[in-house]
Amino acid sequence: MLVDTRNDVTETPPGRVPGHAELVARAAGLRADLWADAAESERTRRLTGRVVSGITEAGLTRLMTPRRLGGYQTSIRTLLDVTAELGRGCCSAGWVTGVLNAGNFVVSLFPETAQDEVWGTNPDARTALVLGMPARGVTETDGGVLVTGRWAYASGCRHADWIGVLIAVGGGSGGPVVHFALMRMDEVSVEDTWHFAGMRGTGSDTVVADRVFVPRHRLLPYLPVLNGETDGVVDPSHHYRNSLTGLFSIGLIGSLVGGAEEAFRYVQEKAPTRPAAGSTYANQAESPTLQLDLAAAATKVDSARMLAMGITDRIDRFAAAGENPDLVTRARARMDSTQTGQLCREAVDLLLTAYGSSAFNEANPLQRIWRDVNVGSRHAGFGMGIPQQVYGRALVGGDPREISLLV
Known part of the structure; x- marks a missing residue:
């Protein structure tokens, strides 16, 4: 029997951090x-208010937020296990929670x-994140930049307070430098573009900015974040050491596993209660x-x-040691994430075949899981054969970043 533990969060003494x-x-x-x-989340193409409130009140969007x-x-393991549990109830909810964290x-x-702006008065503030092509409609101005651009596939943007997007800043001899730009959601608009067969509840619509001012303190160079080399951490105990790609993919695959x-x-x-037709x-x-299908699945x-x-476990181990992983380890994380999604997809395909054609009845939750896992496992970070190329290049001593920066 499932027990709703959301009220526990209101009883947590101030300053106490709940464990894994x-x-x-x-x-x-x-x-x-x-x-x-x-x-209902699928019908409206966004999570219900009850779901968002429940996840927030349980503190499950605070997993990666600084303790101060x-x-x-x-730990990153906690992020995986939490999103997997949520994914067992709704893949879209697990996915959105992973992205917001x-x-x-x-x-x-x-x-x-910037951190104080986001969480100073609201420790539950949520930030959506888009790792798409950087916008180039950027004008430098006093104290910051003016940003114009569009970013599709912004999972969770309907439930976020802030959004982090990529922009290209400058144009000197070295060319523009890609930065994260952090904007309030009330500074941008959202276009209703998410009409997909699966993961419909993620509300992964398109975010649009029109000359939004972003102050300098809300800009962060992109490559150091990818490489785990940023010096922007204020709290010295907050020392995750990994590529962003490894952490970001965990937030996605947790919902697929669940x-x-x-x-x-x-x-x-x-x-035991279904007939074996024919x-x-x-x-x-x-x-x-x-029995054979269940064993294989x-x-x-x-x-x-x-x-x-x-x-x-590898990411957390490097974090504990205060070290960055090598490129082979980073490339393997992307490859293993891809393989995780593929195995989930293959398992669900087997299970629906074993269950029978009624699994595809719109009233049957199996067809929703099937669509969600099939769409989610084909996320750009897992597809087009790029993760295999990245890992293979690293295994022969090459630099996988020559193929993709997402390592």
Whole structure:
């Protein structure tokens, strides 16, 4: 029986940081609401107010926020396990929570002035993040820049207070330098462009800026963040050492792992009461074919979870040592994230085939999970064969950044 633990957050004494197990339990306690609201989130193409409030009140958007400003500054493993639990209730909710925490992680690397702006009066402030092509409609002005641009696929922008986007600043002999620009959501507009077959509840619409002023303290060079080399951290204990790509992908694949795990649970639970059509078996559970499909799907789901855990454990290990991972390790993180998504997709495909054609009835939650995992696992960071090229280049001693900066 699922127990709603959201009220726990109001009872947390000021200054106490909940541990890994408590945060994961809070996420698990929200699954019933997420499951109940998933169809509505899909219909409206954004999370319901109840879901957003529940996630926020449980403190699950504070995972990467500095402790000095009321955040929890958790391990990357906690980010994975929390988003996976949420993904079991609703893949879109897990995905959005991962993105908003990744956005908050990036804000935590900005100068203290920017951090105080974001969280000084609201430790639950949420930051969406877009790693798309940098906007070039940038004019330098006194104290900052004026930004004009469009950024598609802005997951969670409907539920964010701030958004971090990429812009190109300057144009000297070395060419423009890509920066993160941090803007308030009330400074930009959102175009309704997210009409996709899956992950519909993520509200990944297009953010538009028209000559928005961004002060210098809300600009952060992009490449040092990718390489884990930023000096913008104020709190010396906040020393994650990893590529942003590794952290960002964890926020995405957690929801895929959770979705695949829930699809497995659903099919396994229903098997004893479902007929094995066209056979003499009393139910699906008695069919050797169903048993073989469950075994294959379980292996894929477990392998996906283990690959994802491996990424987080390596990132956390480097963080504890205060070191940056080498390029092979970073390239492997992108490759393992890609493989995680593929295994989840393959497992869910198997499970829907095993369940039968009624899995594709619009009233059946399996078809929603199937669409969500199929779309999510084809995110640009996982596709086009680029992660394989990146990892292969690193394995032969080359620089994978010659193929993609997302390493």
